[in-house]
Amino acid sequence: MGVKDASLKIFKAINVDARHWQIIALSGLFSVSFFTSDFGATPLSLLMAVTGAMLAQAFGTVFANARAAPRKAPSGTHWRVSRAQVGIVGWFAGFQWKSALITSLGLTILLRADSLWFWFAAGIIGISAKFLIRYKGKHLFNPACIGIVIVSLLAGADAWVSPGQWGQAPIFAAFAIGFAALVLSSAKRLDIALGFLAGFAAMLVGRALYLGDPMTIPMHQMQSGALLVFAFFMITDPRSTPDSRTGRFVFAFAVAALAAWLSWRFHIRGSMLYALAGLALLTPILDRLLPAKRFQWNSKEGHSNEPETVRGRTRVRPHIIRA
Amino acid sequence: MNLKQFGAALAFGLTSFALSAPTASAFCGFYVAKADTDLFNDASKVVLVRDEDRTVITMASDYRGDASEFAMVVPVVDIPEREQINVANPALVDHLDEYTAPRLVEYYDENPCEMRKLQRVTVTASRMPEPVMESVAMEAEDLGVTIEAEYEVGEYDILILSAEQSDGLITWLNQEGYRIPDGAEDVVGAYLKRGMKFFVAKVNLERHSGSSMLRPIQVAYEDDDFMLPIRLGTVNAEGKQELFVFAITRKGRVETTNYKTVKLPSNMDVPIYVKDEFGEFYKAMFAHQTEKQNNKAVFMEYAWDMSWCDPCAANPLSRSELRELGVMWLDEQGDQIDPIRPTPRPMRSRPMPQAVDAFVTRLHVRYDGKSFPEDLNFQVTGDRENYQGRYVLRHPWRGDYGQCEAAGEYAETLVSRWDKEADALSELTGWDVEDIKQKMADGGYSAASVGVAPPKEKKKWWQRLWGNG
Numbered sequence: 142m143g144v145k146d147a148s149l150k151i152f153k154a155i156n157v158d159a160r161h162w163q164i165i166a167l168s169g170l171f172s173v174s175f176f177t178s179d180f181g182a183t184p185l186s187l188l189m190a191v192t193g194a195m196l197a198q199a200f201g202t203v204f205a206n207a208r209a210a211p212r213k214a215p216s217g218t219h220w221r222v223s224r225a226q227v228g229i230v231g232w233f234a235g236f237q238w239k240s241a242l243i244t245s246l247g248l249t250i251l252l253r254a255d256s257l258w259f260w261f262a263a264g265i266i267g268i269s270a271k272f273l274i275r276y277k278g279k280h281l282f283n284p285a286c287i288g289i290v291i292v293s294l295l296a297g298a299d300a301w302v303s304p305g306q307w308g309q310a311p312i313f314a315a316f317a318i319g320f321a322a323l324v325l326s327s328a329k330r331l332d333i334a335l336g337f338l339a340g341f342a343a344m345l346v347g348r349a350l351y352l353g354d355p356m357t358i359p360m361h362q363m364q365s366g367a368l369l370v371f372a373f374f375m376i377t378d379p380r381s382t383p384d385s386r387t388g389r390f391v392f393a394f395a396v397a398a399l400a401a402w403l404s405w406r407f408h409i410r411g412s413m414l415y416a417l418a419g420l421a422l423l424t425p426i427l428d429r430l431l432p433a434k435r436f437q438w439n440s441k442e443g444h445s446n447e448p449e450t451v452r453g454r455t456r457v458r459p460h461i462i463r464a
Numbered sequence: 465m466n467l468k469q470f471g472a473a474l475a476f477g478l479t480s481f482a483l484s485a486p487t488a489s490a491f492c493g494f495y496v497a498k499a500d501t502d503l504f505n506d507a508s509k510v511v512l513v514r515d516e517d518r519t520v521i522t523m524a525s526d527y528r529g530d531a532s533e534f535a536m537v538v539p540v541v542d543i544p545e546r547e548q549i550n551v552a553n554p555a556l557v558d559h560l561d562e563y564t565a566p567r568l569v570e571y572y573d574e575n576p577c578e579m580r581k582l583q584r585v586t587v588t589a590s591r592m593p594e595p596v597m598e599s600v601a602m603e604a605e606d607l608g609v610t611i612e613a614e615y616e617v618g619e620y621d622i623l624i625l626s627a628e629q630s631d632g633l634i635t636w637l638n639q640e641g642y643r644i645p646d647g648a649e650d651v652v653g654a655y656l657k658r659g660m661k662f663f664v665a666k667v668n669l670e671r672h673s674g675s676s677m678l679r680p681i682q683v684a685y686e687d688d689d690f691m692l693p694i695r696l697g698t699v700n701a702e703g704k705q706e707l708f709v710f711a712i713t714r715k716g717r718v719e720t721t722n723y724k725t726v727k728l729p730s731n732m733d734v735p736i737y738v739k740d741e742f743g744e745f746y747k748a749m750f751a752h753q754t755e756k757q758n759n760k761a762v763f764m765e766y767a768w769d770m771s772w773c774d775p776c777a778a779n780p781l782s783r784s785e786l787r788e789l790g791v792m793w794l795d796e797q798g799d800q801i802d803p804i805r806p807t808p809r810p811m812r813s814r815p816m817p818q819a820v821d822a823f824v825t826r827l828h829v830r831y832d833g834k835s836f837p838e839d840l841n842f843q844v845t846g847d848r849e850n851y852q853g854r855y856v857l858r859h860p861w862r863g864d865y866g867q868c869e870a871a872g873e874y875a876e877t878l879v880s881r882w883d884k885e886a887d888a889l890s891e892l893t894g895w896d897v898e899d900i901k902q903k904m905a906d907g908g909y910s911a912a913s914v915g916v917a918p919p920k921e922k923k924k925w926w927q928r929l930w931g932n933g
Contacts, residue, residue, distance in 0.1 A: 179727040179764075180719065180847075255716065255846035298715040299846035305721045309760055352654040357837040362722070408689035410721045410843050 160239040166322030167246035167374060170315050174250055174366070178306045182249045186260040190245040190252075193264025194284075198241040201272035203232045240284075241268055247285035247374050251367055251411070252292065254300035263288035263300075279428075281421040283378045286371075289411075290418040302411030304367030312364045319373030330377040333389040338363075338372050340397030341413070348405070367411045376417060383424050385433035392427055396420055507706030509557055510692060511680075513790035514713050514844060517688045520790025524557040524680035531667045534678060535642055538663040539655040539693050542685070543612045543624045550682040551618035556789055557680055560710050562778035564766035564826035566728065566853030568742055569775050573861040576874035607639075608632035612661060618679055619672040625662045629653070633662065648699045655693070684790060690842045698833030704759075709827040709840070712786070714793055717767045717847040718825040720840055725827070726761040728753065732888040733856045733881070735904045745855075745893060750828065752894035759835040766826035767851040771819055775854075783820060791822055823848060858885075865915055875914040882909050 155161040174181035241264075248263045267288025271280040293300045307315065323331050345359035376382065376396060383389050396416045403412035511522035523536070608628040615622040627633035630653035634644045642664075644652075655662075665681055697705045711718035719725040728750070738745045753763065770780055787794055829836070858881070865875040882904055890897040904910060 178724070180725060253845065253847070255848065296846070298713075298844050301843060301845050303719070303721070303845075305719070305841075306724055308724050309758060352657050353650045354654050355650070355833075355837065357834070361837050365722070408691070408841075410841070 158239065160243060162322045163243050163374065164239065164246070166318045167243060167250065169318045170250055170370065171246055173311045173315055173318075174307070177308060177311045180253065180303060180306050186252075186254075186257060187245060187249040189257045189260040190249045190264040191242065193261035194241040194245045194268045195238065195264075197265045197268035197272070198237060199233065201268060202234070202236045205272065206232055206234055240271075243374070244268060244271075244284040244288070247370060248288050250370050251285075251302050251304075251414070252289050252300060253303045254292070254296065256299065259292050259296060259300040263292040266291050276425045277428075279424070280381055281424065282418060283375045283381045283421075286375050286414050286417050287421075290414050293411075302367055302414065304365045304411050307364070307366035307369075309364065312366060312369065315366065315369050319369055323373050323377060330379055330382075332386055333382055333393045334372045334377050336390045336393035337376050337397050338368075340394040341368070341372075341400060344397060344401035348401070368413065371413045371417070375414075381421065381424060383427040383431065383433075385427070385431040388424075388427035388431040388433070391431075392420070392423055395423060507708060508697075509561060509680075509708045509710070511557060511560060511710045511712065511789055512690075512692070512718075512842075513792065514690055514711060514718070514842075515793050517686050518684075518792055519687065519690070520682060520684045520792065522552055522557060522680045522682045522789055524552075524554060525678065531669065531672060531678065534667050536663075536665040536681065537637070537642075537644075537696065538665075539652075539660045539696070540624070540663045540683075540685075541658075541660050541687060543661055544663075544683055544685060546613075546615050546617070548684045549615060549617045549622060550684075551620065551679040552682050552788060554679050556781075556785055557710075559778060559781060559785060560789065560824070561708070563773065563776070563781060564710060564768070564824060565777050566730075566746055566765055566855065567775060567777040568739060568855050568857055570739070570857045570859060572859045573874075575861050575863060576870045577868040607636040609636040616668065616671070617681070619667050620665045620681060621668045622681075623664045625664060627656055627662070630656055637664070645699050648696070651695045651699055654695075682790060684792075690844070691839050692842070693839040694829075694831060694836060695833070695839055698831065698836065704830045704832045707829045707831065709825075709829070711825045711827065711842065711844075712770070712789065712791055712822050713825075713844045714821055714823070715844050715846050715848075716823050717764075717845050717849070718827070718842050719764075719845055720762045720827070721843050722838055722841045723829075723836065724757070724761045725764055726753075726757055727851060728763045728765045728828070728853045729892055730851070730853050731856065732892060733858055733885050734889045734892070735882070735885045735900065735907075736857050736859060736909060737903055737907050738855065738889065739857055745889075748893040748895065750830070752892065754830050755894075759830070759832075762840070763828045764825060764851065765828050765853045766824065767847075767849070768824055769848060769850060770822040770824050773852075780820070786820065786822060793821065860909070860914070875916050878914050879911045879916050 155165070171182050171187065175183065244267050245264055248267060249260060252260060252263055254260060263285075265288075267282075267284035267286075270282045270287045270291075271284045274281050289302060293302060323334055342359065342363055345362050346356070348354075349356060349359045376393060383392050396413065399416035399420060400413035403409045403415055409415060509524040511520075511524070513520040513522075523538070609632055610626045611623055612626050613622075613624040615624075625633065625636075627636075630649045633652060633656070634649060637644050652662075663683075667678065692709065694705070694707065697707075709718075734745070750763070754761070770786070773780055781789070783794055829840070860878050861874070863871070865871045883901075886897055886900040886904060889895060889900050901910075905912070
């Protein structure tokens with residue numbers, strides 16, 4: 142087998158799920174942060190975030206399955222296996238470890254704290270919000286974003302967002318990684334990332350023009366690690382952003398404007414995270430005004446068999462009945 | 465009262481910089497001067513005490529020029545009341561500087577045939593500056609410039625100015641005899657458009673005690689923005705500016721949010737001769753490390769709980785000193801006032817903990833408009849991990865290396881240790897490693913000096929492997 146075939150095979154294997162690209166890219170960003178910054182992300186904090194996120198994901202999955210099960214019972218069981226197996230597999234059907242891992246990576250890259258428990262808490266809060274705060278089958282908040290926002294609001298100075306700890310070379314590398322991942326994973330969501338970046342850049346340039354500042358200032362302001370992770374991995378979250386393209390642009394510009402205002406008026410560091418959390422309610426409104434087809438992961442394969450979180454009413458995959 | 469945004473500008477007729485690299489002076493602003501003296505910016509020292517949105521800024525300088533040429537121009541958001549302005553004892557900032565300065569630690573090897581003991585002494589890179597100065601006079605005139613307030617504080621005459629246009633303000637300042645550098649219009653204009661005022665201070669010769677030292681100006685204010693305007697300092701084309709920020713908080717370390725904060729490399733063993741040129745070493749190391757970061761990083765040189773230090777470059781600051789610097793929360797806890805400075809500790813003992821709820825971060829920035837286009841934005845973090853710039857000198861034991869087997873082995877470890885020290889020094893400063901080794905050899909730190917096999921070519925590993933080399 143030639144190298145070309147092998148790499149094609151690997152590519153296809155990764156490409157099966159768009160989230161694979163995100164996991165690879167976020168792992169790359171995590172490494173950049175860990176190796177190039179004195180105050181970067183650490184493996185231990187990642188471990189804590191993953192633990193918290195997976196725990197919440199497991200609880201949420203079991204909870205959702207338990208709710209869905211009685212309704213599905215009459216449709217009959219598809220599996221002929223032992224009771225125990227059916228029990229375990231059934232309870233954890235649709236366990237979205239990939240999404241939980243993405244959340245963990247995102248919040249580890251951005252969040253800093255003086256105790257490991259804050260990453261654990263952020264993981265739990267982010268994923269719990271995904272299961273608990275929902276509207277019409279879509280969660281309202283991006284899990285990593287809401288995890289960071291709540292933890293940093295509650296903890297005060299004990300947990301903080303560290304947007305500036307990327308050198309110039311690492312930040313360009315990180316931008317490239319993020320862009321590549323987005324193109325590979327879901328070109329559909331490139332619009333919201335670029336829309337947000339363009340909107341935010343326009344705000345910064347506009348302010349620089351108004352103040353008479355040189356363009357080096359907005360250029361410098363765009364080189365922020367928080368901005369990058371946010372644009373490529375948070376606001377692009379298809380599950381907590383509007384379904385229609387127009388809606389997404391409106392949403393992206395609204396977040397950019399609020400983020401700029403928060404940072405100018407209230408001098409909030411990492412303001413885009415707060416802007417996204419604050420505007421979460423805008424998504425269902427925009428979905429109502431501008432309805433469009435709901436996004437599903439794995440849509441590359443032409444059919445969706447794995448909604449990100451279990452949605453009781455419209456589950457597509459063959460579900461399993463507890464015997 | 466909301467007074468924010470301090471960037472300052474001092475007039476500096478600095479002639480020599482000597483070896484006080486770490487503590488030298490200047491301000492994070494541009495120089496304004498009356499005479500065409502050979503002005504060039506050096507270092508400024510700013511102490512920022514921060515708790516929630518309460519801030520006390522202390523701006524100090526090692527200004528050594530003519531006091532009549534001294535002036536400070538600082539953008540501020542609001543008009544401070546008279547009670548919000550103070551002058552501080554310069555020794556306070558110097559003490560803080562010494563306490564946080566990078567330090568050398570010395571260890572003495574004992575006779576390897578006996579037990580090894582360690583002893584240490586610290587040397588800091590700090591020097592007390594000795595500025596000399598006189599003062600300047602200023603007139604008032606209207607050019608779209610409003611004098612919002614006028615204060616006499618200590619030896620300073622302070623004006624708070626607002627203006628419609630930057631050129632009006634600059635024209636007025638120039639008429640008053642300040643020399644505002646070309647190109648300041650845009651920066652001044654940007655601050656004015658943000659609704660900011662300008663805080664202008666100069667020395668009143670009549671009230672100036674004639675002492676050789678200009679006292680630091682302090683301002684207490686409240687603002688949610690934790691930042692330091694440095695852009696005025698980049699206007700002057702005299703090259704890079706040197707800035708030290710000493711941030712004292714209750715919570716922990718302070719970092720810049722719009723520039724990368726980097727730890728100054730620390731804890732290396734360096735050759736003994738560095739002791740005699742620690743100032744040079746520190747300057748070269750900082751320059752080299754700055755270059756390595758493409759001139760874009762803010763260096764953290766010290767981050768420590770102010771209750772103690774180990775080793776101490778200077779004693780921890782007393783509570784009264786901290787209070788004078790603006791640590792406003794000490795009294796609020798109902799703590800007793802302790803006006804007594806901690807007494808110097810005997811060597812080799814840890815400093816006595818004096819429970820002070822304060823954490824200091826020393827940041828060192830070398831900046832110009834190209835690498836630091838924006839003002840410095842800070843945030844207080846909850847990180848209380850102690851960090852210090854510390855460099856180790858290990859004095860070898862000297863004696864008869866043949867008196868016991870351990871001594872012979874020891875002599876051999878010395879040689880490889882010195883090689884490592886030379887490499888470390890070269891890595892830190894960018895100095896040529898051969899020059900370093902030569903200098904060490906001149907000082908008696910070479911294989912020859914301890915009677916180890918002469919430093920000829922090392923055998924290749926395969927020659928050692930089969931012994932046929």
